Amino acid sequence: MSRASDGGARPGKPDAPLLSLRGVRKTFGTGAGQHVVLDGIDLDVAEHQCVVLVGSSGSGKSTLLRAVDLLEEIDDGQILLDGEDVANPWVDANAVRARLALVFQQYNLFPHLRVLDNLTLAPRVVHRRPRPSAEADAHAILEKVGLTHRARAYPDQLSGGEQQRAAIARALVGGPELLLLDEVTSALDPALAGEVLDLLLALRAEGTTMLVATHEMRFARQVADEIVFLHEGRIHERGTPTQVLDHPQRDATREFLRRLG
């Protein structure tokens, strides 16, 4: 929380956090098969803050991130970006998505494009940037994630860790105000996960605003201003890493942490 206040108030937007969820509800299916994935979620992410979502698979972490990126329509509640409710269907979703960046568990790189073209696609197509300037930016970001030598490679020629770093680079290209990370290391072995987590720690140190879903508790402890424990679509427990991870108050949290070992 301290880092959030360090970031200071943005001009014109005095106190509103960058992202606020209010009573977000999402169900899948209808009738008897209906399944409540998100059941009234309230959440704030201030600028330069990092909020980490933890919870077992199926607790709604991915759905929540996808909903923020407007890839899922929510049934009820508000998703406020700088105070504007972007869950309203009349809001320009493409404009909202251009301000956010979602990194997927399975990378979702475009297999038919080289790494460099994966990075420059959105700048060229969405922002109509000329190729040379888009590529100059892309090269700068590739250098940051340590993939300069892989710019000409196709995604399936990269290791899993390199693919995920390329996906993170692609997400960073537009200079997003908020980085959404959906279990970005769970498809990787510990060594490859380590190189991705190091990159995320570096981004965090630069003050990148993040909303992260992860199973890596050590990483969560390192980056989180707030940890939110999701259980069956509800926020079961929340607080600083010390509060939630070291002194959990609820049985479900304790059980979850015990199973992670």
Add this chain to the structure above:
Amino acid sequence: MSDDAREGRTAGHADARSHGDGRSHGDGGSQGAWTPSDIARARTAYRRTQRRRALLVAAVATVIVLGAVVLVVTNAPGWERARDAFFSPQRAVEVLPEVAAGLWLNLRVWIVASVVGLIVGLLLAVLRTSRIPALFPLRLFAIAYVDVFRGVPLLLILLLVGFGLPALRLPWLPVSAAFLGGLAIVLTYTAYLAEIFRAGIESVHPSQVAAARSLGLTRGQAVRRVVLPQAVRNVTAPVASMLVALQKDSGLISILGAVDAIRAAQIATTGDYNFTPYVVAGVLFLLISIPLTRLVDAWSARQGWRGQMRGIAGAGALR
């Protein structure tokens, strides 16, 4: 044979036991310097024997089958007459120029029909998968079109187009048999190609669209930049085999009277009841279609390069 095989395996097994640890050979040397252990050598020798035996069996089987075919055909009561009527070398040389000239028409029809079919087919597939409300009537049209032209035999379409359209007496409509025949083929093949392209579009995993939309691309931009390139790659092989089939079916325009290779051969057979021209036409078609299929196979094998990711999760799925 199976006795030998078992023996071989037993021998290798005994070998392994008597020499203990098979790795001992490699341990002493520096990295990379490897002498195969006795176990490895026994396995290699066994595999080599098996391969030789397989080659031998294949050769013997081929000789037996070919010999049987030749025997049956040459001993047939009508073989002498059939040989003269179908395989007369001098008749073949005589008719070659006419049949080859006819084949040139087939090739032109094939190329034009391929280009038009590919473009319109892709367009129909995109229309059919689009969700733009204004395009709804076109979407309906695409569905109806594919249903009709895939459901009616090509021969019937040929006859309807070939004899029906000229009956309208439209002054601007060319009524040459080659044009009308080509049109009928395009109508049918476009429907098939549209379905193949649609399957390709649907084989691209939704997560690819999600990634594109997440980057701010509109639905249309995502389709054009992300979905279609992958969709087309995914269906190169079936599309190519469709084009090979189209090359053969270009011969069907002969029923409308266009003088293609088949029609030229037919004309050459009238009078003397020598059917060698048909064989000549068949060989000419093979001369085109066999290299074409090989080319397509080689090309789609090379396409495998970008298919590895797909290979893991199965048909077109990238997750």
